[in-house]
Amino acid sequence: MKPEIQANKIVILSGSGISAESGIPTFRDANGLWHNYSWESVASPSGWRAHPEVVLEFYNERRLQADQAQPNAAHRALVELESAYEVVVITQNIDDLHERAGSSNVIHVHGRLNHARGTSDAHKRYRIDAAPILMGQLCEDGTQLRPDIVWFGEDVEYMEESRRHIATAARVLVVGTSLTVFPAASLVRAARGRAEKILIALEMDKLPFGFKFMRGKASSIVPYLCNKWLEAHRNGDLNS
Numbered sequence: 001m002k003p004e005i006q007a008n009k010i011v012i013l014s015g016s017g018i019s020a021e022s023g024i025p026t027f028r029d030a031n032g033l034w035h036n037y038s039w040e041s042v043a044s045p046s047g048w049r050a051h052p053e054v055v056l057e058f059y060n061e062r063r064l065q066a067d068q069a070q071p072n073a074a075h076r077a078l079v080e081l082e083s084a085y086e087v088v089v090i091t092q093n094i095d096d097l098h099e100r101a102g103s104s105n106v107i108h109v110h111g112r113l114n115h116a117r118g119t120s121d122a123h124k125r126y127r128i129d130a131a132p133i134l135m136g137q138l139c140e141d142g143t144q145l146r147p148d149i150v151w152f153g154e155d156v157e158y159m160e161e162s163r164r165h166i167a168t169a170a171r172v173l174v175v176g177t178s179l180t181v182f183p184a185a186s187l188v189r190a191a192r193g194r195a196e197k198i199l200i201a202l203e204m205d206k207l208p209f210g211f212k213f214m215r216g217k218a219s220s221i222v223p224y225l226c227n228k229w230l231e232a233h234r235n236g237d238l239n240s
Ligand code: APR
Pocket: 014, 015, 016, 017, 018, 020, 021, 026, 027, 028, 029, 032, 092, 093, 110, 175, 176, 177, 178, 179, 180, 181, 200, 201, 202, 203, 204, 216, 217, 218, 219
């Protein structure tokens, strides 16, 4: 039995493209991070085992960059949407720009830069804000601290919770992701046939079924869309 769709619920699935205009590079666009770094080396358990100091330095730089960045008009527009709708933001991003813009319901499926975790099974987590993680810094179990990031080959978090949110949304907005990394990319399949489904990106190889493609920058299209939905709510027309 499929869960009931909530007419007033909007779920966002965001990727690095929503933070690009805040000065944080994406991964696969021209000059993206994976053109300048090997993900096997800095974003995998084998890279961590081989040279943890290299991995720590990579994420210490990412953490500083994210800390110096500011939310943009796309992040802010999603916050305004909360004035009329239940909004859930599911993000693949490890920066905290959604939270800093004011989004109140953010799910990070690939981890967070502003937290560290131990390397024991308990995965003890610690808020570190913009501070670097250094070799020799240990968790309370005495294990080396690592970035609280989901690396390639590691289990992605909150997938069931995210699927449930998407399956009960009347509107699903995918913004700034190439939908090339699984299982996060499979979340779009939970969107319901009756839901309004929109994808915003600069380019999209394979548009997921039922989604309308809006080509362009998040900072201009997301505010336009949010204003349209807020207008619809003011007119009491939740299905426009
Ligand atoms: N506005 C809207 N979309 C944009 C913008 C922008 N200003 N700039 C880039 N994009 C779009 C691109 O068109 C592309 O579709 O953002 C997407 C970026 O794709 P990727 O670089 O593949 O990033 P993402 O989808 O977030 O990566 C997924 O891969 O490397 C792993 O764990 C990492 O969470 C990440 C995952």
